[in-house]
Amino acid sequence: MTAHVITSPRFKENAHEAMLSPPLQKAMGNVERNFIERRAQAAANLPEFEALRDAARDIKTHTLKHLDLYLEAYERKVTEAGGHVHWAADADAANKIVLDICRKAGARTVTKGKSMISEEIGLNGFLEANGVTPVETDLGEYIIQLRGEAPSHIIAPAVHVNKEEVEAEFRRVHTHLDPKRDLSEPTSLLAEARGELRQKFLAADVGITGANFLIAETGTSVIVTNEGNGDLTQILPRVHVVIASLEKITPTLEDASQILRVLARSATGQEMSVYTTFSTGPRRPGDPDGPEEYHVVLLDNGRSAMLGTEFEDMLRCIRCGACMNHCPVYHAIGGHAYGWVYPGPMGAVLTPTLIGVEKGGHLPNASTFCGRCESVCPMRIPLPKLMRHWREREFERHLTPPTARWSLKTWAFFATRPRLYRLATRVAMGTLGMLGRGSGRFRSLPLASGWTKYRDMPAPQGSTFQAEWAKRRRAA
Amino acid sequence: MTATRDAILNRVRRNLGVSGTDVTRRAAVADRITRAPAGVVPARGQLDPADRVALFVAKAEGVQATTERVASAADVPAAVADFLRRHNLPQRVRIGADPRLAGLDWAVGAGVEVLSGPSDGSDLVCVSHAAAGVAETGTLVLTSGPDNPTTLNFLPDVHVVVVDAGTIGGDYETVWRDLRARLGKGVMPRTVNFVTGPSRSADIEQTLLLGAHGPRSLHVIVTG
Ligand code: SF4
Numbered sequence: 001m002t003a004h005v006i007t008s009p010r011f012k013e014n015a016h017e018a019m020l021s022p023p024l025q026k027a028m029g030n031v032e033r034n035f036i037e038r039r040a041q042a043a044a045n046l047p048e049f050e051a052l053r054d055a056a057r058d059i060k061t062h063t064l065k066h067l068d069l070y071l072e073a074y075e076r077k078v079t080e081a082g083g084h085v086h087w088a089a090d091a092d093a094a095n096k097i098v099l100d101i102c103r104k105a106g107a108r109t110v111t112k113g114k115s116m117i118s119e120e121i122g123l124n125g126f127l128e129a130n131g132v133t134p135v136e137t138d139l140g141e142y143i144i145q146l147r148g149e150a151p152s153h154i155i156a157p158a159v160h161v162n163k164e165e166v167e168a169e170f171r172r173v174h175t176h177l178d179p180k181r182d183l184s185e186p187t188s189l190l191a192e193a194r195g196e197l198r199q200k201f202l203a204a205d206v207g208i209t210g211a212n213f214l215i216a217e218t219g220t221s222v223i224v225t226n227e228g229n230g231d232l233t234q235i236l237p238r239v240h241v242v243i244a245s246l247e248k249i250t251p252t253l254e255d256a257s258q259i260l261r262v263l264a265r266s267a268t269g270q271e272m273s274v275y276t277t278f279s280t281g282p283r284r285p286g287d288p289d290g291p292e293e294y295h296v297v298l299l300d301n302g303r304s305a306m307l308g309t310e311f312e313d314m315l316r317c318i319r320c321g322a323c324m325n326h327c328p329v330y331h332a333i334g335g336h337a338y339g340w341v342y343p344g345p346m347g348a349v350l351t352p353t354l355i356g357v358e359k360g361g362h363l364p365n366a367s368t369f370c371g372r373c374e375s376v377c378p379m380r381i382p383l384p385k386l387m388r389h390w391r392e393r394e395f396e397r398h399l400t401p402p403t404a405r406w407s408l409k410t411w412a413f414f415a416t417r418p419r420l421y422r423l424a425t426r427v428a429m430g431t432l433g434m435l436g437r438g439s440g441r442f443r444s445l446p447l448a449s450g451w452t453k454y455r456d457m458p459a460p461q462g463s464t465f466q467a468e469w470a471k472r473r474r475a476a
Numbered sequence: 477m478t479a480t481r482d483a484i485l486n487r488v489r490r491n492l493g494v495s496g497t498d499v500t501r502r503a504a505v506a507d508r509i510t511r512a513p514a515g516v517v518p519a520r521g522q523l524d525p526a527d528r529v530a531l532f533v534a535k536a537e538g539v540q541a542t543t544e545r546v547a548s549a550a551d552v553p554a555a556v557a558d559f560l561r562r563h564n565l566p567q568r569v570r571i572g573a574d575p576r577l578a579g580l581d582w583a584v585g586a587g588v589e590v591l592s593g594p595s596d597g598s599d600l601v602c603v604s605h606a607a608a609g610v611a612e613t614g615t616l617v618l619t620s621g622p623d624n625p626t627t628l629n630f631l632p633d634v635h636v637v638v639v640d641a642g643t644i645g646g647d648y649e650t651v652w653r654d655l656r657a658r659l660g661k662g663v664m665p666r667t668v669n670f671v672t673g674p675s676r677s678a679d680i681e682q683t684l685l686l687g688a689h690g691p692r693s694l695h696v697i698v699t700g
Contacts, residue, residue: 087484274676
């Protein structure tokens with residue numbers, strides 16, 4: 001396997017193909033059904049949820065404004081605890097540092113906890129090309145590693161794969177498997193993966209995990225998982241390597257606790273994930289287990305360049321996945337159509353900043369601007385606004401095709417003339433609302449095939465936002 | 477190495493338009509780290525001790541842990557023996573050197589065979605003693621150290637955790653407060669595990685299954 005091939009430039013074709021794939025559409029139905037309801041329940045069960053979102057946002061905003069100082073404080077504490085901090089400017093540098101640690105440890109196989117940063121830098125491909133075998137241990141990551149794919153969701157990487165495909169993959173790779181063994185159900189598949197991976201955990205020389213938080217107060221890295229694979233990855237091998245990007249820094253244990261309270265609830269609707277593990281340095285004198293070496297690779301890879309720009313807000317992202325779980329575009333096309341490792345609204349904002357607007361510039365168009373992503377984002381990241389920034393930048397660069405430019409200009413004409421805009425939208429919404437009332441979505445729209453060819457247009461609810469807003473204001 | 481480090485820090489400062497020596501900024505950071513303000517702490521855990529334990533138990537069961545209450549630590553071996561019998565498990569467990577467990581009389585009744593030390597993955601049942609419990613989410617807090625191997629928390633099929641009712645707090649902030657009191661400011665055990673229910677995965681067709689890589693079941697014995 002090599003680093004993930006970027007197909008973001010052919011986003012439209014990807015999206016089109018995705019919408020024609022029945023298994024994918026079924027899988028996306030699961031996302032829509034499960035995640036939305038569970039998150040809503042979890043939020044409703046905690047009266048302080050909205051206040052915690054504010055607190056979480058403020059913590060990250062404060063941290064980003066003082067990032068240099070918190071990074072220094074964090075590094076000091078890691079060193080005090082006997083760990084090593086390695087700074088990496090970009091993906092290449094990070095990969096080399098990890099390889100170097102593996103070589104010094106004489107590692108042949110490394111186990112890995114789920115890490116989006118590892119996906120971002122293409123670590124598996126790099127290690128493999130250099131004679132070190134990486135084994136993904138998160139069940140979803142393991143499945144897509146066998147299939148040679150990128151994740152299609154940041155917390156449920158194999159959400160696009162059905163159980164028959166998992167069985168086929170296990171039978172192909174686990175060659176010792178008795179052909180008569182029943183693997184038709186998720187339970188038997190899980191048992192098979194558990195047995196297979198248990199051997200790998202015990203045999204690995206180095207364990208690599210990501211981090212949900214790096215705590216400046218104590219020099220601690222934090223991982224959050226449900227399976228326990230991240231823990232087995234980091235306590236069994238002799239060497240533990242954490243790879244994390246700069247913005248994972250969080251000032252204190254209390255600050256991390258604030259954010260933890262919104263993380264799992266937003267991600268899976270759990271109040272707390274099963275395992276939240278705080279690791280500080282290598283094993284201590286007298287400790288009966290734990291790694292003898294502890295390394296942290298601190299990765300910039302474009303983060304520092306986002307500071308001080310309109311994209312700084314994006315650095316608050318805690319990778320919970322709520323934005324994609326609630327995104328009608330993601331539901332329609334799945335994660336792979338986005339063409340790299342970060343899908344959905346967060347991917348649409350992040351991808352162009354990380355791989356360049358030339359390659360990722362189409363993604364910010366993958367939005368209906370319905371605003372659901374922002375309304376559920378625990379860190380209150382203004383995702384639609386950030387996507388709009390990209391569109392504007394792209395427009396300025398004249399990368400936008402002429403038809404899109406024309407309609408944006410038309411929109412701008414109306415938008416700067418509020419009275420005309422209200423009139424025009426009221427007429428248009430009334431008509432569209434009547435036409436789309438049945439399914440709530442349009443598969444095609446006259447005069448807008450450029451839009452609906454690759455997107456379902458959500459049917460307007462028969463009234464404009466402005467009219468609805470005015471109504472609510474009157475009611476209040 | 478330091479060149480990369482300095483380049484990254486300089487880039488951060490340049491783009492933020494700030495200086496690393498600015499006293500106000502340094503004071504703001506030092507203050508936050510020193511004070512560690514609590515922020516928004518859910519009201520749900522702010523209960524008297526009896527209700528706190530009740531909430532802890534309800535929350536732990538809500539995430540598929542099983543629980544039982546015994547009068548005192550001395551009752552733990554019998555409770556464990558009973559648990560093993562109920563689940564048709566061999567009368568053998570592994571524990572760490574923690575005196576709160578190692579100091580108990582495991583020979584009571586028919587007797588449970590007790591192995592000691594870290595797990596190599598072949599143990600069916602391990603027993604740990606939690607440092608604390610957190611009522612708000614039914615979370616167990618386990619800290620590593622010479623007496624408490626972390627492998628016991630993840631490698632067995634069945635994990636039994638003993639927690640003293642008196643150490644069940646309302647919220648995570650209580651855990652941090654107590655740890656600081658025990659170890660000092662800014663110092664952590666090598667590993668602090670928050671465990672909320674047994675291991676699970678929903679990675680295959682979003683079907684929730686227990687027992688992914690960690691324990692398939694989690695049994696909590698509350699003492700006192
Ligand atoms: S942008 Fe917000 S909702 Fe999306 S993954 Fe990041 S934190 Fe979660």
